[in-house]
Amino acid sequence: MKIRTPLTGALAAVVAAGVLIPTVAADGAAKKAKPVKKTVEMKDNYYSPAKLTITAGSTVTWKWPTDVGDSHDVKVEKKPSGAKFTYVNDAGKKVTKSTFQSPPFAAGPAKYAVTGFTKPGKYHLVCTFHETEMTMDITVKK
Amino acid sequence: MKRTTLVTALICAALGVSGTQTAVATAATSSATKKAAAKKAAAKKAATKKKKQLLVCRRGCPYSTIQKAVDAAAKNATVKVKPGTYVEGVVLTGHAKDGISIVGLGTKPQEVVLEGKGAKRADGNPAQNGIFVDGADNVTMRNMTAQNYPANGFFVRNCNGYLMDHVVAGFNRAYGLYAFNCIGGRMTYSVGYGHGDSAFYVGQTPFQDKPVPTILDHLEGYENVLGYSGTNSKYVDLRNSEFYNNGAGIAPNTLKSEKFPPAADGIVQENLVYWNNFNYFKAGSSVKPLPAATGGFQYPTGVGIVLLGTTRWNIKNNLVFGNFKWGIMTVSDPTYDVATNRDNKIRFNTMGGPFEDTNGTDVWADGAGSGNCWENQSTGATYDAGALPDLILYPKCGASPQNVIDPAQLAEVAGYLTQTAGQEDSWKKHPHPPRPDRKPIDGLGG
Numbered sequence A: 001m002k003i004r005t006p007l008t009g010a011l012a013a014v015v016a017a018g019v020l021i022p023t024v025a026a027d028g029a030a031k032k033a034k035p036v037k038k039t040v041e042m043k044d045n046y047y048s049p050a051k052l053t054i055t056a057g058s059t060v061t062w063k064w065p066t067d068v069g070d071s072h073d074v075k076v077e078k079k080p081s082g083a084k085f086t087y088v089n090d091a092g093k094k095v096t097k098s099t100f101q102s103p104p105f106a107a108g109p110a111k112y113a114v115t116g117f118t119k120p121g122k123y124h125l126v127c128t129f130h131e132t133e134m135t136m137d138i139t140v141k142k
Numbered sequence B: 001m002k003r004t005t006l007v008t009a010l011i012c013a014a015l016g017v018s019g020t021q022t023a024v025a026t027a028a029t030s031s032a033t034k035k036a037a038a039k040k041a042a043a044k045k046a047a048t049k050k051k052k053q054l055l056v057c058r059r060g061c062p063y064s065t066i067q068k069a070v071d072a073a074a075k076n077a078t079v080k081v082k083p084g085t086y087v088e089g090v091v092l093t094g095h096a097k098d099g100i101s102i103v104g105l106g107t108k109p110q111e112v113v114l115e116g117k118g119a120k121r122a123d124g125n126p127a128q129n130g131i132f133v134d135g136a137d138n139v140t141m142r143n144m145t146a147q148n149y150p151a152n153g154f155f156v157r158n159c160n161g162y163l164m165d166h167v168v169a170g171f172n173r174a175y176g177l178y179a180f181n182c183i184g185g186r187m188t189y190s191v192g193y194g195h196g197d198s199a200f201y202v203g204q205t206p207f208q209d210k211p212v213p214t215i216l217d218h219l220e221g222y223e224n225v226l227g228y229s230g231t232n233s234k235y236v237d238l239r240n241s242e243f244y245n246n247g248a249g250i251a252p253n254t255l256k257s258e259k260f261p262p263a264a265d266g267i268v269q270e271n272l273v274y275w276n277n278f279n280y281f282k283a284g285s286s287v288k289p290l291p292a293a294t295g296g297f298q299y300p301t302g303v304g305i306v307l308l309g310t311t312r313w314n315i316k317n318n319l320v321f322g323n324f325k326w327g328i329m330t331v332s333d334p335t336y337d338v339a340t341n342r343d344n345k346i347r348f349n350t351m352g353g354p355f356e357d358t359n360g361t362d363v364w365a366d367g368a369g370s371g372n373c374w375e376n377q378s379t380g381a382t383y384d385a386g387a388l389p390d391l392i393l394y395p396k397c398g399a400s401p402q403n404v405i406d407p408a409q410l411a412e413v414a415g416y417l418t419q420t421a422g423q424e425d426s427w428k429k430h431p432h433p434p435r436p437d438r439k440p441i442d443g444l445g446g
Helices: A004-016 B002-015 B019-051 B066-072 B407-417 B421-426
Strands: A037-043 A046-048 A051-055 A059-064 A075-078 A085-088 A094-097 A110-116 A121-126 A135-141 B078-081 B084-086 B090-093 B101-104 B112-115 B129-134 B139-147 B152-157 B162-170 B175-180 B186-193 B198-203 B214-222 B226-231 B236-239 B242-244 B248-253 B267-269 B272-274 B303-308 B314-316 B319-321 B326-331 B345-347 B361-365 B373-375
Touching (some): B066 B078, B162 B175, B175 B186, B186 B198, B198 B214, B214 B226, B242 B248, B272 B303, B303 B319, B319 B326, B361 B407
Parallel strands (some): A037 A059, B101 B139, B152 B175, B162 B186, B175 B198, B214 B236, B214 B242, B242 B272, B248 B303, B272 B319, B303 B326, B314 B345
Antiparallel strands (some): A037 A046, A059 A110
């Protein structure tokens, strides 16, 4: 009993800090967290947000507003081995590949959605026009 | 078909198979026949397709869009486009499209128009460029116009060689003719107007052990934020061209935003650079500037030629007149060392006086960098006075010219570039002598 109160407090603190913890099912097995949908805005010259944490299988949509300014794209540069991504290609067909790079857009409204991020780990993405300053990181958890 | 059935029945009779089995066998044979026929038809279609001429027009040609013809084109093929308006954005991707030429068949570039208003991509997003070449080498675009695209008129990137010849780009949001991360290439006999950045742009040129020059020859840029711009551009030879009525005429520059800094080893020669007094900052301007890539600083207006943090550029034999702020200016970025002017030569340029169309001041420098020199401009050329004597601020091209930062000049340029429409307040305005087929816009216009 003495231990219980501080432990509950510690758990509450962890939850309050926004740390992802797997849900525990009635039978005690850890449930997989559900995929989520996230949006990233294209700006001159940065992504907003520039860091994301998602679960495997989630969808991230990059959105270009009506008038961005310069051309920007998004390309996955580093990823865990075996990661797969599903997106609509230039020909308008849905494809699944081990990498992706959006077309460049300067003005929209335009969007580019990628589903997958199938492997937990760190993903590094860049705008190929502004590689020196326009980058973002996605952390994928189980 | 009858013969097949008969043969099958005979075989079945000989083998003693049942009626049901016969039906199954007949169906199988029929299916095989169909497959063979389909295969034959496909082969015939493919053969026909191979022979199909890569001719495009709205009705009655083998292809009704340029994109369809480009998709069907093999390496080094020529796609011919008949006069008309094509509402589409054409994309060529990868080496499978190396050497393709897209040629307008009109008597002038304005007869074949790629129109950006209402053009859509296959994925449903708005088409961004008239023609976008991504990773294909030596593609030619000739004798056509691209207008009103949300990004660029003619755009090549990640390539080894290209040719944009006799093309016109008008009122695309960013650039008219745009090359990025390419080795070599040519833009010739082309026109760009109404762009929120520049009419002609060569950027992020990779360093090369044996440099391949990028030739920009016989170009005309007017009513753009910048006539020519090139961030981290290299080995450019910009010549025999005309830049007028822009915010600034010619502006090679070094910025953090792109790879391979600095802008280096370029030549700007034999150009006409005049009347670049377009105050696009004013309300009602037909051209909206892109957000400046220079942080809190704006691009300058009223300027002929600007060198921002360049290395080994040679500015020679140009005619520079009627620009109300400065004729030729050199400025460095004090926050980014690689964007410091080094070893640039500004020589033998004819400035405003001989044309009776003076620049605000012919030559301006902030004094930063090393090895930059100025000499032999036309008689009477004016050098903007700073705190330092002219001989120190504008040294001649001797063995190793020394440069010294002039704090008064730095303060002046910082004050100027933090203004927008107010830049015009310090211009030295005057009427220009007339030029055939040209009308100055001095301030807002266009």
